[in-house]
Amino acid sequence: MRRKRIVEEDTKRARGRPKAWDDKGQQNTIKSLDRALEVLVELGNMGGGTLSEIAGALDQSPATVYRVLTTFQGRGFADFDEQSQVWNIGAAAFLTGSQFLRRTSLVERARPIMRELMEATGETANLGIERDGKVLFLGQVETHATIRAFFPPGTASAMHASGIGKALLSRMDDARQRQVLAASKLEQFTPHTLTDPEAMIADLHAAKARGYAIDGEERNLGMRCIAAPVYNVFGEAVAGISVSGPTSRITEDRIAELAEPVMAAAARLTTAIGGNNRPAG
Known part of the structure; x- marks a missing residue:
């Protein structure tokens, strides 16, 4: 035997x-x-x-x-x-490279949810994960509006200047958070990019408390993004879903309004992949 x-x-x-x-x-x-x-x-x-x-x-x-x-x-x-x-x-x-997207049901399950999110908000819906300290965009459903954000699948972006990146960072423990931020060196992309570590940490604490993160022209001037984390079965943030668009449409007074469908979409995707909507930590 x-x-x-x-x-x-x-x-x-x-x-x-x-x-x-x-x-x-x-x-x-x-x-x-x-x-x-x-x-x-x-x-x-x-x-x-x-x-x-x-x-x-x-x-x-x-x-x-x-x-x-x-x-x-x-x-x-x-x-x-x-x-x-x-x-x-x-x-x-x-x-x-596209075979990577087929390894998991995440992209497949996210697609209809992202489409409904785009229709509900009128803005482009995005899906991303963390890879090697950056946000890797896996999918996007573009708005019908003329002016739109564009993050094709496979695009990598700095986490500290991304809505999805900050949503994922907000759910990391302090040690991992600081490790990722140190590696990025908090590169400044616009005058609105947070480059002070303590200011960045404070912003992430606020994102964690309210359940969503905001990229307010921190990567591209004139563009704003609202993102919420998606959790696995252990309640760990493994992906992020967001809407992004021009500040002329996603105005500051509409952030809370748009955050509701974003968080609802993230919760639905969490459920769809068998995740736990009660975050760890």
């Missing part, structure tokens, strides 16, 4: 990692692949660039970067425009 259990455990282990999977040594890293992925990530961050621009940004030789790019081009992960001599992310990178 014991032998059978050992065989079963070995079989399970072999599905994802070898026996020495706990080893964090560099022998488990393929350096050439790691460097190649650096090129792909930088290409995405740049939004396209010439060979010399990409090589310069990475401090790598143009010959090395060129070999990497042509390899990615062969697999559809990079495109090259002969006329402009500019390299861009290819369709295969998008298709592979």
Whole structure:
């Protein structure tokens, strides 16, 4: 019986990692692949660039970067425009990256809720999560209005200058909160961006108390966002849902009014993913 259990455990282990999977040594890293992925990530961050621009940004030789790019081009992960001599992310990178959205039912469950939120408020509805100390936008339902906010899926944004980012930060413990804020260095994007750590912490405490966060022109002038957290089964904030639009429509005296459907949408999504609407902590 014991032998059978050992065989079963070995079989399970072999599905994802070898026996020495706990080893964090560099022998488990393929350096050439790691460097190649650096090129792909930088290409995405740049939004396209010439060979010399990409090589310069990475401090790598143009010959090395060129070999990497042509390899990615062969697999559809990079495109090259002969006329402009500019390299861009290819369709295969998008298709592979979009698989991330299918790992969880969060995006699928959120879509109809976001659509109803957009219809109820008349403003663009957004869904985001925290990844590596930033907000990663997973979905958006755009308003029918002419002036609108635009955060396509895959966009990453600073947490301290984002409604969803601040909603998620407000539910973190103090140590994690300060860790994320320190890493962001509280970069100033507009005159309204909170760059003083204590002012930021006070703003997050206020967001936690009222149940929603506000981005008041802190990332983009003329734009305002209202966001509320979505919780998992343990009552931990794992995502945020928001509405965003121009300050001419989302005026200060409408914030409380619009916050109600935002919080209701976040609560519905929490329930839809089997979460607990009684926050932890």
